[in-house]
């Protein structure tokens with residue numbers, strides 16, 4: 179990893195290596211915009227992990243630019259105190275403190291800002307909808323000033339680089355793109371017009387911060403929508419913006435219509451935007467930061483070595499493991515808790531208003547989840563080597579307990595092993611790899627191929643038993659369920675690549691739609707039968723969008739609000755919500771209607787008088803995220 183750990187200079191600031199944490203909204207911020215100890219600790223840990231620079235998440239330059247009550251703000255001096263605490267800890271941990279200035283434009287709602295959102299043109303955000311207020315020239319002038327005020331505050335707070343958020347369909351991006359800007363005055367039309375607002379913002383910030391201060395510009399160089407920016411047009415767009423006073427460009431993608439390109443789910447290739455960064459670097463001869471699913475330091479190093487970018491942004495990767503840069507530099511690649519691009523982080527900030535990570539349950543809870551040595555070493559017996567069992571085992575062992583993990587299968591990983599079978603979910607193997615490494619590192623005694631029964635427990639005489647026995651597929655009680663054409667999702671995923679066949683998948687939840695995709699990719703003609711109005715309802719929204727697109731392009735038929743009535747030798751009888759029945763011919767029927775807790779062992783053990791705990795799917799089938807979290811909490815408590 180020779181290139182990644184070489185220094186780099188941007189207008190007077192020295193970066194110790196090529197790794198940058200890009201702005202990433204943690205929303206670990208109070209409703210009134212105040213920064214808490216948790217926010218400061220979040221950034222301290224990210225800086226301490228070894229990147230050269232950390233860019234503080236998007237800070238709103240004006241009240242009507244706020245996109246969530248939990249967004250960071252910089253539009254008033256009252257925010258200075260909190261922001262300066264963040265700059266100070268970043269700096270004291272050895273990273274260059276940077277801050278991103280932002281205005282949401284049309285990408286917010288009346289609910290959040292209590293007024294109509296501002297926009298370049300009367301075109302609402304395609305997702306949020308609702309009326310917007312096109313900006314007047316005076317309004318634009320006022321906002322340019324506000325960007326300048328924000329920059330001055332950032333400098334006063336101790337930040338050493340300012341990034342303008344010109345990407346992801348927010349206000350500056352809205353002006354740049356014909357997708358969102360149809361103005362016919364000097365702020366619209368050709369490239370000169372559409373870049374005018376961005377140029378004025380850059381010039382104003384430059385005027386306020388002085389000649390020696392570095393400025394970055396983040397662009398969505400590809401918007402992947404009609405009239406949206408392409409790399410070729412972005413090169414033209416960036417020329418005048420760079421001339422106005424920008425020192426480095428971060429090359430991102432996506433807007434409000436194409437969010438899957440903002441935080442790319444595991445469907446997308448690793449480093450999927452690095453080629454566009456390279457094109458921009460070559461055309462503009464300016465330092466460039468690559469971003470987008472660069473979750474592996476070896477890959478990051480390759481990007482630098484090949485000259486695709488000067489700096490590499492690792493965002494979600496540092497949520498998953500803030501120490502990734504340090505571990506990479508020390509050659510401890512196996513110890514890295516890799517981001518699997520599940521987008522739990524994105525989903526959680528919007529659905530729950532706080533950031534969470536599937537692979538790193540301590541994200542945003544670092545203080546409350548510190549690992550404290552156990553007061554007394556106890557013998558802990560963990561049953562089940564899925565994500566829940568693995569996590570509780572290594573955390574307990576790390577605290578000093580004598581931990582024995584029993585798994586009836588020959589491999590560790592539980593349901594994640596079959597979860598990782600489909601091509602685009604191979605990242606799950608990284609999660610299993612990390613958990614296995616922790617098991618080895620902290621000395622958990624692993625007993626594979628050993629099914630635990632009551633006698634095993636009597637033999638072991640543990641002080642504590644933790645059941646993490648997972649869940650088993652549910653079969654519907656319909657006529658014909660015993661027919662030879664019926665199989666479960668488990669057999670479909672555990673075997674070799676399935677032969678192409680006419681298949682009906684019963685159940686269009688997360689598992690059913692993944693199995694349907696897997697079968698359709700292997701050439702099967704697939705119909706999904708789902709009782710609810712939506713396919714893949716529980717899936718993270720961007721993953722769902724791409725999965726549905728793939729199912730459609732593989733010509734899978736999706737029948738919603740449809741119920742299975744009966745299975746015949748050559749197909750299934752189903753009925754729609756109005757009771758109209760139809761027969762679907764099939765050579766194979768795959769059942770994926772959900773799972774139930776595997777409590778066979780619990781039934782036997784609960785009266786044996788041991789200290790007994792259950793975690794994960796055996797309590798209630800949910801997700802690897804919940805199993806890991808429950809394991810992490812219990813491992814700290816026993």
Ligand SMILES: Cc1cc2nc3c(=O)[nH]c(=O)nc-3n(C[C@H](O)[C@H](O)[C@H](O)COP(=O)(O)OP(=O)(O)OC[C@H]3O[C@@H](n4cnc5c(N)ncnc54)[C@H](O)[C@@H]3O)c2cc1C
Pocket residue numbers: 536561562563564565566567568584585586587591592593594596597598628629630631646647648649671689692776779793794795796799800801802803804805
């Ligand atoms: C196809 C598929 C894809 C999925 N994708 C995702 C995803 O992308 N994200 C996500 O969050 N979740 C996903 N899930 C769900 C996730 O895998 C489960 O929620 C999670 O694995 C539950 O973890 P667990 O540790 O509780 O149990 P499991 O993973 O079920 O592990 C239980 C383990 O216990 C063992 N065991 C049971 N009884 C005994 C016994 N008596 N003795 C010894 N061993 C025993 C079993 O062999 C098994 O290995 C997916 C599930 C499937 C089926």
Ligand SMILES: Cc1cc2nc3c(=O)[nH]c(=O)nc-3n(C[C@H](O)[C@H](O)[C@H](O)COP(=O)(O)O)c2cc1C
Pocket residue numbers: 200201202203204235236278343345396430440441442469470471472491492493494495523524527
């Ligand atoms: C939860 C979340 C919040 C984000 N917030 C911001 C932000 O405030 N500003 C920004 O420019 N990009 C933001 N992004 C995009 C990231 O900076 C980055 O471009 C993207 O996650 C891809 O990089 P990665 O694969 O290394 O995470 C966010 C992404 C996520 C997942």
